[in-house]
Amino acid sequence: MPSGCRNVCGVNQKTIQPAAARATRPLPTLEDLARAAGVSRSTASRAINGGSRVSPEAQAAVDAAILELGYTPNRAARTLVTRRAGSVALVIPEPDARVMMDPYFAAVVTGVNQALRDTDLQLVLLMSRTGDDSSRTLRYLGGGHVDGAIVVSHHRSDDWVETLGSTGVPTVFIGRPWDRKSELPFVDVDNFEGGRLAARHLAGLGRTHLGTVAGPSDMTAAVDRLEGWRQGLKEAGLPPGPVAYGDFTTAGGADAAKSLLARSPELDGVFAASDLMALGVVDLVRSMKRRVPEDIAVVGFDNRAILAANGLGLTTVAHPMTDMAAAAAQLLIGAIGNPGQQLEPVIYPAELVVRGSTAG
Amino acid sequence: MPSGCRNVCGVNQKTIQPAAARATRPLPTLEDLARAAGVSRSTASRAINGGSRVSPEAQAAVDAAILELGYTPNRAARTLVTRRAGSVALVIPEPDARVMMDPYFAAVVTGVNQALRDTDLQLVLLMSRTGDDSSRTLRYLGGGHVDGAIVVSHHRSDDWVETLGSTGVPTVFIGRPWDRKSELPFVDVDNFEGGRLAARHLAGLGRTHLGTVAGPSDMTAAVDRLEGWRQGLKEAGLPPGPVAYGDFTTAGGADAAKSLLARSPELDGVFAASDLMALGVVDLVRSMKRRVPEDIAVVGFDNRAILAANGLGLTTVAHPMTDMAAAAAQLLIGAIGNPGQQLEPVIYPAELVVRGSTAG
DNA sequence: TTCCCGGATGGGAGCGCTCCCACCATCCGA
DNA sequence: TCGGATGGTGGGAGCGCTCCCATCCGGGAA
Numbered sequence: 046m047p048s049g050c051r052n053v054c055g056v057n058q059k060t061i062q063p064a065a066a067r068a069t070r071p072l073p074t075l076e077d078l079a080r081a082a083g084v085s086r087s088t089a090s091r092a093i094n095g096g097s098r099v100s101p102e103a104q105a106a107v108d109a110a111i112l113e114l115g116y117t118p119n120r121a122a123r124t125l126v127t128r129r130a131g132s133v134a135l136v137i138p139e140p141d142a143r144v145m146m147d148p149y150f151a152a153v154v155t156g157v158n159q160a161l162r163d164t165d166l167q168l169v170l171l172m173s174r175t176g177d178d179s180s181r182t183l184r185y186l187g188g189g190h191v192d193g194a195i196v197v198s199h200h201r202s203d204d205w206v207e208t209l210g211s212t213g214v215p216t217v218f219i220g221r222p223w224d225r226k227s228e229l230p231f232v233d234v235d236n237f238e239g240g241r242l243a244a245r246h247l248a249g250l251g252r253t254h255l256g257t258v259a260g261p262s263d264m265t266a267a268v269d270r271l272e273g274w275r276q277g278l279k280e281a282g283l284p285p286g287p288v289a290y291g292d293f294t295t296a297g298g299a300d301a302a303k304s305l306l307a308r309s310p311e312l313d314g315v316f317a318a319s320d321l322m323a324l325g326v327v328d329l330v331r332s333m334k335r336r337v338p339e340d341i342a343v344v345g346f347d348n349r350a351i352l353a354a355n356g357l358g359l360t361t362v363a364h365p366m367t368d369m370a371a372a373a374a375q376l377l378i379g380a381i382g383n384p385g386q387q388l389e390p391v392i393y394p395a396e397l398v399v400r401g402s403t404a405g
Numbered sequence: 406m407p408s409g410c411r412n413v414c415g416v417n418q419k420t421i422q423p424a425a426a427r428a429t430r431p432l433p434t435l436e437d438l439a440r441a442a443g444v445s446r447s448t449a450s451r452a453i454n455g456g457s458r459v460s461p462e463a464q465a466a467v468d469a470a471i472l473e474l475g476y477t478p479n480r481a482a483r484t485l486v487t488r489r490a491g492s493v494a495l496v497i498p499e500p501d502a503r504v505m506m507d508p509y510f511a512a513v514v515t516g517v518n519q520a521l522r523d524t525d526l527q528l529v530l531l532m533s534r535t536g537d538d539s540s541r542t543l544r545y546l547g548g549g550h551v552d553g554a555i556v557v558s559h560h561r562s563d564d565w566v567e568t569l570g571s572t573g574v575p576t577v578f579i580g581r582p583w584d585r586k587s588e589l590p591f592v593d594v595d596n597f598e599g600g601r602l603a604a605r606h607l608a609g610l611g612r613t614h615l616g617t618v619a620g621p622s623d624m625t626a627a628v629d630r631l632e633g634w635r636q637g638l639k640e641a642g643l644p645p646g647p648v649a650y651g652d653f654t655t656a657g658g659a660d661a662a663k664s665l666l667a668r669s670p671e672l673d674g675v676f677a678a679s680d681l682m683a684l685g686v687v688d689l690v691r692s693m694k695r696r697v698p699e700d701i702a703v704v705g706f707d708n709r710a711i712l713a714a715n716g717l718g719l720t721t722v723a724h725p726m727t728d729m730a731a732a733a734a735q736l737l738i739g740a741i742g743n744p745g746q747q748l749e750p751v752i753y754p755a756e757l758v759v760r761g762s763t764a765g
Numbered sequence: 766t767t768c769c770c771g772g773a774t775g776g777g778a779g780c781g782c783t784c785c786c787a788c789c790a791t792c793c794g795a
Numbered sequence: 796t797c798g799g800a801t802g803g804t805g806g807g808a809g810c811g812c813t814c815c816c817a818t819c820c821g822g823g824a825a
Contacts, residue, residue, distance in 0.1 A: 072549055074812085075811060084775090085774065086812085088775075098773060100772090117545070118811085120484075121481045121810085122485050122811035122812035123811080125479070125481040125482050125779095125812070126779080126780050126812055127780090127812085135530075151507075158532050167530075167550075168530045169492070170527075170528045187477075188432065190480050190527075435782060436781080446781095446805080447804070447806075451803095463803080478781085481780085482780070483782055485780090486782055486784075
């Protein structure tokens, strides 16, 4: 395979053998269907696509023929003429597999799939891996291969995300994207309010020495939660308190808590920007022979069902990821149907779920 | 939308507006490309598809034009004539979202994507949800919409899985499918040997009262691990020992361990069929004021990196899920290239990773 | 009766691509 | 000198579908 255009998306296809004519008998075409039903191609087509102007008899004949022949419309042919790909991309702009390991991702896939259920849209997974791949991804998205895209914008967006808007491909973000100006539509939970609620809750318990384990500062969610937290402290008349940064993992949460307690041994309340980190905080606190919640109350973020059950009930901020992903997909479906229309961001209200880790 | 054919896959497309002619200028076609390069459509096509019989000048001209025009081949048109969809399905025959939450799934997606990286194949996610959906899924797979399928066969397969073989769509399973006769190709770790290794390892430490927390008996992996475990015990001259069943989760592992210890308080070694369950076992053992590994040695299965780090080093059987998924994808790619050829199962050797939970 | 109108139908064109085949050079061995 | 390989090229057909248009048929108004 020669020269020059290696990065051009899809141009160089890896030469897979011409697929020695799969031994199966050919699939029935619309023509076959029409013949079996005793109608014309056009009528069959109309019957299939929501039958306006089709007599009941013709409709019935076509329906029967579909069942008899096991007919499935050829998606490629349909796409070719309608210019609708019949699929949406889930873009994961993460160079490595880290995001994947995050159950957040699983929730997103579940939610999106849920919304796509009674659509004929298929979900195509697009992971942009190393650097130059982003242009390839962009090209793919812009090349009419999908009808829309959902971007899980976990990290500070690479430049290409902004470019996405100009390709004309309907796009919805899950999690507020960094680029605020361009008004890209997104779905998110009210991270700011979540942080604020955590602060108010801890303050309301009479805790006065509050610290937080924030998430990575290249994620909007982390930044917003931290801002809200600070705002909440201010409103409660409390000092800003110490901040340590974690990477949303349990281990990271424990490390951050360690540094937090080293700096401020008098701490009696901690807000961790994710449940996993909160778990790390709890572990560390206990390993230092201090009790949760008696000595240190802990609030998490995400309300992940699995974690709530581990003996310790974790007070946390609800983050209905699956629902949000479904909403994003819904939004996208709407955008595909009526292009041009300006989409409003959807922001889920933050809601505190009080459990044992702050009881008392 | 009338009558009769509601379950026919893709036949009734939800009527999304005819997409008011997306405001973008039309994408360049091969014709445009050829004109820009000063060659014929045929030559341009040849240049794009791995340029045999194309002069260097023509090739260069086409390459330049591709860059200039930002040309991307229209996948639908290509598919229509080549009968290659340019995508493979990852089938998750799970009615609910449970599998998704399993990091196993994330590993699979990562691995598959890795293998697909330098192919022009896209990954399409297919979750068969409720009952009648399975026929819909089957129809989709058989309808030429994808070139192949990877089935994550976590549970005892529904009938439709066997039918898959007869559709002529190349299929590879991850995890041995139940249906042994049909000789479906699969990739798996040597579960039997893994169980056996665990037994031998514990026996080798001088532990004589051994029990196991097995996985759900509707999964081949669980069954095979249990069989291997029993074989290992027999070879070591030990009695079969108690068995409790868990659901591969931490909580399930703890529950099972509780019943195990209730029945056999003298236990000094436990093999749990997954790391998560092993973690539950460790938790429970400790909560009963017994020590790991001094009082009870614990062996897990999966070697999940995240868990290895939680203070306790868990002895476990390696289970390279990502690699296995990549291998499955590789196998599938091969099968797509040369249909007809009989594929051999790929079985990764089991390997024991010894850590603190059995040290001593 | 004649005319028209609207619902139902069938045929043709064409979406963008790959493949087959015909064509034209050029170069070689006879 | 001429035949037949050979390498490069271009045009035509056609993949299976949807859309546009022309056609047809029946019933109510003129």
